[in-house]
Amino acid sequence: MAPLIRRDLSGEKPQMYEGPLRPLVQKLLRNGKSLFAIVTLLTVLLIALLADVIAPYHYNEQNLGRRLQPPSSRHLFGTDALGRDVFSRVLYGARMTLFLGVTITFFTSLIGITLGLISGYAGGIIDLVVRKVMDVLWAFPIIVLALGLAALLGPSTENLILVLSVLLWIPFARVVRAKVLVIKELPFVKYARAIGMNPVRLIFRHIFPNVLSDIIVLFVLTIPDAMMSSAALSFLGLGVQPPTPEWGAIISDGRPYLFTAPWISAFPGLFLLLVALSFNLLGDVLTDILNPRVGR
Amino acid sequence: MELLRTQDIRKYFPVSRYSLFRGRGLFVRAVDGVSFTIEKGRSLGLIGESGSGKTTTGYIVAGLERPTSGRVIFAGRDITNGVPRELRGKIQIVFQDPRSSFNPRIKVLDSIAEPLKLLKGGELSRKEIYDLALSVAESTGLDYNVVNKYPHELSGGQIQRAAIARAIITNPELVVLDEPTSALDVSLRSQIINLLLQVQQERGISYLVISHDIFTVGYMSDTIAVMYAGKIAEEAPVHTILNEARHPYTLALITSIPIPNPRLRGRRRIILSGEPPNLIKPPEGCRFHPRCPFATDVCRRDEPRLVEVERGHKVACHNLDKVIKMLE
Amino acid sequence: MRGPLLSVRDLRVHYATEVGIVRAVDGVWFEVNEGERVCIVGESGSGKTTVALAIMGLLPRNALVRGEIVYKGRDLLKLSKEELRSIRGREISMVFQDPLTSLNPLLTIGVQCSEPYEEHLKLSRKEALQRAIDMLRKVKIPSPETSVRRYPHTFSGGMRQRTLIAMMTSLKPRLLIADEPFSALDVSLQVGLMQLLSELVRDFNSSLLLITHDLGVAAELCDRVIVMYAGKIVEEADIYTAFERSLHPYTQGLLKSLPTLERVITRSKLEVLRGLPPDLIKPPEGCRFHPRCPFATDVCRRDEPRLVEVERGHKVACWLRMGGIGGAT
Numbered sequence: 001m002a003p004l005i006r007r008d009l010s011g012e013k014p015q016m017y018e019g020p021l022r023p024l025v026q027k028l029l030r031n032g033k034s035l036f037a038i039v040t041l042l043t044v045l046l047i048a049l050l051a052d053v054i055a056p057y058h059y060n061e062q063n064l065g066r067r068l069q070p071p072s073s074r075h076l077f078g079t080d081a082l083g084r085d086v087f088s089r090v091l092y093g094a095r096m097t098l099f100l101g102v103t104i105t106f107f108t109s110l111i112g113i114t115l116g117l118i119s120g121y122a123g124g125i126i127d128l129v130v131r132k133v134m135d136v137l138w139a140f141p142i143i144v145l146a147l148g149l150a151a152l153l154g155p156s157t158e159n160l161i162l163v164l165s166v167l168l169w170i171p172f173a174r175v176v177r178a179k180v181l182v183i184k185e186l187p188f189v190k191y192a193r194a195i196g197m198n199p200v201r202l203i204f205r206h207i208f209p210n211v212l213s214d215i216i217v218l219f220v221l222t223i224p225d226a227m228m229s230s231a232a233l234s235f236l237g238l239g240v241q242p243p244t245p246e247w248g249a250i251i252s253d254g255r256p257y258l259f260t261a262p263w264i265s266a267f268p269g270l271f272l273l274l275v276a277l278s279f280n281l282l283g284d285v286l287t288d289i290l291n292p293r294v295g296r
Numbered sequence: 297m298e299l300l301r302t303q304d305i306r307k308y309f310p311v312s313r314y315s316l317f318r319g320r321g322l323f324v325r326a327v328d329g330v331s332f333t334i335e336k337g338r339s340l341g342l343i344g345e346s347g348s349g350k351t352t353t354g355y356i357v358a359g360l361e362r363p364t365s366g367r368v369i370f371a372g373r374d375i376t377n378g379v380p381r382e383l384r385g386k387i388q389i390v391f392q393d394p395r396s397s398f399n400p401r402i403k404v405l406d407s408i409a410e411p412l413k414l415l416k417g418g419e420l421s422r423k424e425i426y427d428l429a430l431s432v433a434e435s436t437g438l439d440y441n442v443v444n445k446y447p448h449e450l451s452g453g454q455i456q457r458a459a460i461a462r463a464i465i466t467n468p469e470l471v472v473l474d475e476p477t478s479a480l481d482v483s484l485r486s487q488i489i490n491l492l493l494q495v496q497q498e499r500g501i502s503y504l505v506i507s508h509d510i511f512t513v514g515y516m517s518d519t520i521a522v523m524y525a526g527k528i529a530e531e532a533p534v535h536t537i538l539n540e541a542r543h544p545y546t547l548a549l550i551t552s553i554p555i556p557n558p559r560l561r562g563r564r565r566i567i568l569s570g571e572p573p574n575l576i577k578p579p580e581g582c583r584f585h586p587r588c589p590f591a592t593d594v595c596r597r598d599e600p601r602l603v604e605v606e607r608g609h610k611v612a613c614h615n616l617d618k619v620i621k622m623l624e
Numbered sequence: 625m626r627g628p629l630l631s632v633r634d635l636r637v638h639y640a641t642e643v644g645i646v647r648a649v650d651g652v653w654f655e656v657n658e659g660e661r662v663c664i665v666g667e668s669g670s671g672k673t674t675v676a677l678a679i680m681g682l683l684p685r686n687a688l689v690r691g692e693i694v695y696k697g698r699d700l701l702k703l704s705k706e707e708l709r710s711i712r713g714r715e716i717s718m719v720f721q722d723p724l725t726s727l728n729p730l731l732t733i734g735v736q737c738s739e740p741y742e743e744h745l746k747l748s749r750k751e752a753l754q755r756a757i758d759m760l761r762k763v764k765i766p767s768p769e770t771s772v773r774r775y776p777h778t779f780s781g782g783m784r785q786r787t788l789i790a791m792m793t794s795l796k797p798r799l800l801i802a803d804e805p806f807s808a809l810d811v812s813l814q815v816g817l818m819q820l821l822s823e824l825v826r827d828f829n830s831s832l833l834l835i836t837h838d839l840g841v842a843a844e845l846c847d848r849v850i851v852m853y854a855g856k857i858v859e860e861a862d863i864y865t866a867f868e869r870s871l872h873p874y875t876q877g878l879l880k881s882l883p884t885l886e887r888v889i890t891r892s893k894l895e896v897l898r899g900l901p902p903d904l905i906k907p908p909e910g911c912r913f914h915p916r917c918p919f920a921t922d923v924c925r926r927d928e929p930r931l932v933e934v935e936r937g938h939k940v941a942c943w944l945r946m947g948g949i950g951g952a953t
Binding site: 345346451453454481482483484485486487489490508511512514515534535538539548549552553554555556557558559560561565567568569571572587 | 667668780782783810811812813814815816818819837838839840841842843844863864867874877878879881882883884885887888889891893894895896897898900901916
């Protein structure tokens with residue numbers, strides 16, 4: 001055997017995750033689908049961040065003399081009903097749409113993960129209650145509920161985030177709960193309980209890290225959902241308010257002119273599609289990579 | 297000196313209401329009245345097949361399951377509903393499946409240190425705890441480079457050693473070994489068995505060895521208890537069980553185990569008919585009677601009690617005289 | 625028919641995987657004669673299951689195979705899919721380890737047991753079912769006439785294994801391969817099944833190729849033993865020689881490490897085979913067992929020993945034991 005190497009271990013911190021990030025990133029870059037997705041998303045992110053610099057016009061710069069113009073060298077994506085440059089609006093719109101997608105998913109995952117962990121681990125009455133709530137909520141189409149709530153609270157960006165966060169958590173809770181039920185029967189969890197670990201610490205140290213890979217995948221797959229839902233609500237006028245550009249809102253603006261000036265809806269629609277597709281592809285590839293983990 | 301005593305422990309698992317059984321109040325009687333003692337420094341082996349209840353019994357002793365009824369007494373204290381602070385870490389367990397006994401997201405060394413952290417987190421510094429963890433790991437034959445990895449990077453034998461390290465780091469007096477070698481390759485088993493015996497020698501630990509392999513258990517224990525359908529059928533010192541067993545089930549087990557000696561092929565065996573028992577509705581009377589070649593009416597009616605037939609040798613059977621006759 | 629029933633010559637099976645080429649079987653030669661019961665003994669990584677799969681033509685797609693597997697004069701590795709299919713199930717049959725996953729949970733026992741008859745003998749459903757019932761009775765499944773209408777999950781593990789054996793021997797194959805057929809079962813059920821297998825093989829005058837890691841099972845059932853390690857054969861002998869006069873340090877080490885009745889009673893020390901199972905992607909140079917061998921010398925670390933016949937029927941691949949000296953148990 002190799003000679004023993006003693007090291008000062010006081011600086012070592014117990015790692016929470018499965019090895020360093022590097023092999024994961026390498027695998028993602030090697031796969032064609034995820035590579036496309038990552039490139040697309042990074043591009044869109046860049047656009048969103050640099051909108052001020054890249055956009056040739058301000059998003060609300062109106063020019064009534066140049067309404068509804070088709071794409072040209074001056075206006076790459078044409079102009080809308082108020083003479084605003086659609087290209088610039090799409091670029092600025094990226095900010096809002098991405099922001100909404102990520103923020104909503106973030107809050108909703110918080111709710112769902114917490115409920116899933118508690119429900120799965122505690123079992124009994126708590127689990128029963130949470131399950132029933134999920135079943136009832138799940139039975140309604142999200143859009144209908146969202147519409148109702150948004151109408152009640154009044155249309156605004158903040159309310160949009162609130163409403164969707166409160167409605168999209170169910171998949172997180174379901175997935176986390178299912179995984180927790182399985183994990184808590186595993187020997188190493190029973191062992192931790194037997195040696196007297198308190199439940200909160202146990203959940204964080206032993207259960208949560210093992211649910212993480214499922215959560216990551218679901219997170220990535222929920223972002224396009226949140227984006228589409230916000231786009232839908234904004235489309236219906238109950239989300240982001242004008243003149244703030246958001247892809248869904250822009251699509252909505254273009255609705256009366258769908259046949260006469262299709263470029264107003266088409267371009268933001270295309271971008272929305274690309275971004276949603278990219279997130280989905282990324283989620284797909286992540287599932288494959290993260291799931292058959294302990295294989296020998 | 298008595299270290300551990302179980303008094304008539306039972307564990308019933310409720311059968312789901314939505315199962316085929318359509319009734320409420322149905323239970324799987326995994327453990328149904330088990331009592332035994334383990335002396336300090338001595339080891340007890342629990343032998344049985346699937347459905348015998350041996351693993352559940354081990355889990356109850358180790359505190360992973362609470363018995364439905366009955367008591368567990370350790371070092372004179374009742375630990376049935378939890379281990380008091382002073383006794384934490386005195387009973388430990390090594391699991392059968394090395395893979396699922398460690399958190400896959402945590403490095404092995406951290407897992408080994410964990411019980412000690414929980415126990416002495418206040419008294420010892422982080423460095424002291426980790427140094428101890430490493431030295432215990434080394435004593436089981438693992439070095440730093442091995443334990444500084446994640447469980448899936450280790451081989452089965454290495455993980456089992458780590459499991460042993462984790463089990464002894466809190467200086468336990470009793471360690472429950474649940475099928476410690478079954479998941480390992482044959483060539484590695486003797487390594488682990490020898491390690492366990494060495495550890496026992498050095499630290500004066502008692503073992504509760506659970507297995508279906510009578511020879512592994514026999515090699516590591518002083519006394520053996522044979523379980524069937526949640527009850528103890530026979531209990532005796534190892535020599536006695538192997539040479540002078542009285543219960544038909546024990547005899548069947550001993551004679552039917554494949555022995556690596558071709559000359560013993562034609563030996564006399566007791567072959568059991570039937571299937572392993574149904575634990576939801578166990579047979580009436582003696583639970584073994586449907587498979588027993590000696591079963592009589594009394595067996596189908598009354599459950600035999602565990603009776604001491606000679607010093608240290610207990611059997612639960614109505615027809616002992618018949619069995620003895622047959623053996624002659 | 626004179627000559628061996630099955631002759632495996634220089635069989636090599638390498639798996640192409642993400643982490644490298646796994647040399648699961650690396651030059652294996654052996655024969656099985658008519659009516660003979662041969663056992664391949666080895667642990668995980670020895671390659672024994674791969675050999676069985678190669679004979680049956682059931683290797684996964686990433687397997688690279690070389691060598692010859694000659695059955696009744698024909699090389700199985702060179703046959704077309706249809707030709708292989710007509711042999712598989714009919715002349716060469718395989719019983720797997722896990723009866724639960726080997727049976728289709730959605731089909732009744734009757735349908736599954738009738739399949740071989742319908743497929744190979746072209747019998748009608750009714751006739752095939754009748755034969756299946758007879759076969760089930762032969763393997764001692766209670767009330768076969770009604771059992772055929774049941775589904776596999778309603779059977780216990782032991783009964784499922786019997787059913788599997790019934791299915792696989794229904795056409796009286798010339799060669800029956802059994803891969804760890806008893807590992808998933810309780811000991812009390814193993815005996816019955818071992819006896820059943822033994823009877824069937826004898827009644828049908830089939831040959832048996834048993835794959836196992838359990839030396840006890842090997843001792844109970846077989847006439848000849850082939851010991852495999854790291855993809856190679858290290859020793860081959862008849863059953864008594866293998867257990868009483870083995871030569872290869874691996875075989876000897878294995879036998880001495882088992883807790884037997886005598887060793888339990890006398891509490892004598894168990895011999896330890898030190899080290900770990902071999903890495904099949906980069907196997908050790910020279911003799912693959914040398915890192916774990918207490919007698920390894922320079923020659924062992926450099927050159928690979930060949931399988932040499934030391935006395936009639938007893939072959940060993942070891943530099944130190946080729947002379948036939950050093951046998952003990």
